[in-house]
Amino acid sequence: MKHFPKSLQQKIEQRKANNALRQLPVANDLIDFASNDYIGFAKNEILFHDTHQFLLDKNIKVNGATGSRLLSGNHSLYNEAEDYIAQFHKTEAALIFNSGYDANVGFFSSVPQRNDIILYDELCHASIRDGIQMSNAKSYKFSHNDLEDLERLLQKLITYNSELITVYIVTESVFSMDGDCPNMEELTNLSEKHGAYLVVDEAHALGVFGECGQGLVQSLGLQDKVFARIMTFGKGMGCHGAAILGSQELKSYLVNFARSFVYTTGLSPHSVATILQSYKHLTKGKEALEQLKANIIFFNQEKMRLGMKPMFVYSKSAIQCAIIPGNENVKKIANQLQQKGFDVRPIVSPTVPEGQERLRFCLHSYNSESEISNVLELLATFVF
Template sequence: MYLLDTLREGLAELDSRGLRRHRRIAETACAAHMRVDGREIVGFASNDYLGLAAHPALAAAVAEGAERYGAGSGGSHLLGGHSRAHAQLEQTLAAFCGGFVDAPRALSFCTGYMANVATLTALAGRGTTLYSDALNHASLIDGARLSRADVQIYPHADTDALAAMLDASDAGVKLIVTDGVFSMDGNVAPLATLLALAERHGAWLVVDDAHGFGVLGPQGRGVVAELALRSPHLVYICTFGKAAGVAGAAVIAHETVIEWLVQRARAYIFTTASPPAVAHAVSASLELIRGDEGETRRAHLRALIERTRAMLRASHWQPVDSHTAIQPLVIGDNETTLALAARFDAEGLWVPAIRPPTVPVGTSRLRISLSAGHSFDDLARLENALSRIEAGGNA
């Protein structure tokens, strides 16, 4: 059949360029040590930065939430699906993360992707100019495209270039959009300068802190709190499927911004609310994140990060200067990157190969993702495998 043949040809082209993606099957809970595709491995692939995904307290909270609220929400947030668990989570989040703005309010979403698309399409539109960092996550890119705004891409973290673009703009509404921590490089956006530009030009600053929430800032309140930023121009987005160990996301901003999203964000209005049991578990996760256990886990993670940075600086390849749990090692071409990932896999280490279009062409990399669930013995195993691979020894 012609239509299937065109797809087969496209898949064959992906194969020829080393770009086809493959799923692996995890047979145990997400953790530093897992059983994947029938083998025991040490995983450096997940975003479970605090090692909470398999925490007994969160598993118990999911069960408790399901017992109290059932398996599903049954409807959209505006048509019966907004439970007491959702409301409590939003109130807690506004108090926990909303110190950057007067009258903070939070709005929960099923996924971070949905939160980003909802926010950008509701705040931007025809006649709006949206300024997006060149390395923003795909969800921000898609939200920008769907917003119908005039989208201008500024070079990664280049605030001088962005300032020139803003100076040249006569748009009535402007949005500056950035990751807080960039998911493939692990570096932190220059948020203080971005906020100064937003205030000077009367623009919104939308920060997707998917990889900073729970890890950075006092009590894990994220990158905005770490930098002690405060402004009504800020719109903060955090997700719960990474450091929080559960699922979902939230937008936190001035109460007027949130009310506008409730009225105009199609990705919020026209979808079934997440199961209340999930929101109940996220509330339990916040208790861990902001408590003594969360601080202990963040301290251990920081020590792991510094040890990994030293390890990668001594390698043959090019590490990215990251002070976060995302520790990339840039290899370059797709084939070599895939071959190295396979060598690590043979050693029982899951170190994923990241290739275009996720990263720019010529910058394929191994993305080492650290978790507080890792031990220094796990890092020693990774370092020994890296040394053998660099030396060309048998894997």
């Protein structure tokens, strides 16, 4: 076998020098402040057994989809799940993708056309940015959650482009590395004012916001003002996959032109059944969601009590981030917390900008108040 290419080895060595080399973590039994399993669905035994029984009741004993959904892989559970999801989210249609990454890449690489314009929040997820890079449309970023900067761009670009163009505004309802949210009411008003199409990634809002975890957009009653919502199931829903919500025309377009949908094997019946059962569990009981909301409030109260509010990014979501600059510094503090039994992970550059390194606390319905108090008190001793 040939030696590993020098150019690639140099990139690895550079990561090591910056204390930023990524490695796969080892499973642990620490108190969970790291996973995206916000309401405990990933480890919910009732949900697990309900999915199994649902498949048995339908006499479905198949391990795989067998092919692309456009060939042999569009099994009956897809239609049932997509209809249920569309009804749950009060939209015309839903189209399931294999992952949130696939959904974003598929949408942004195919929907915006050559003469279109994409305006995206500078902190949008890598999957959105990758999809935009694959698009033929022109793209411009606006300052994070800064609607004045967004409107400045809108006025400038629409003025300079006399031809009829389509403008897409792209944001997230909860930003994964900050946990903060845009002002959705003002954003929808701004998009309507300029005739733009609003696209919202709700990956970290599904299962967290709304009476039944419908997401931030729907909790505010704004679903009819958004062109497309991307719902990812690997976070609050505790399973895998994603769906793009929108009109029937959008669904038909994606089925025809989204390459990450067309050219891939579909999800297995078991995966789709788990998605469907997860949605049904959202409507069955609200205890986990209510407990999560209580834990978010308590976490914010505790960081104020301990005088730690200034070091945290403002957030009312399940993601709470303490800014601790420097890869080495933030890794050191994360390791100290882990040694005390708390699974808190550092987010280092280049995932976030240099100087914005942070500890990311993911809150869950199953975290106790004592766990929240203890981990924040420990953090206070390490940083003060």
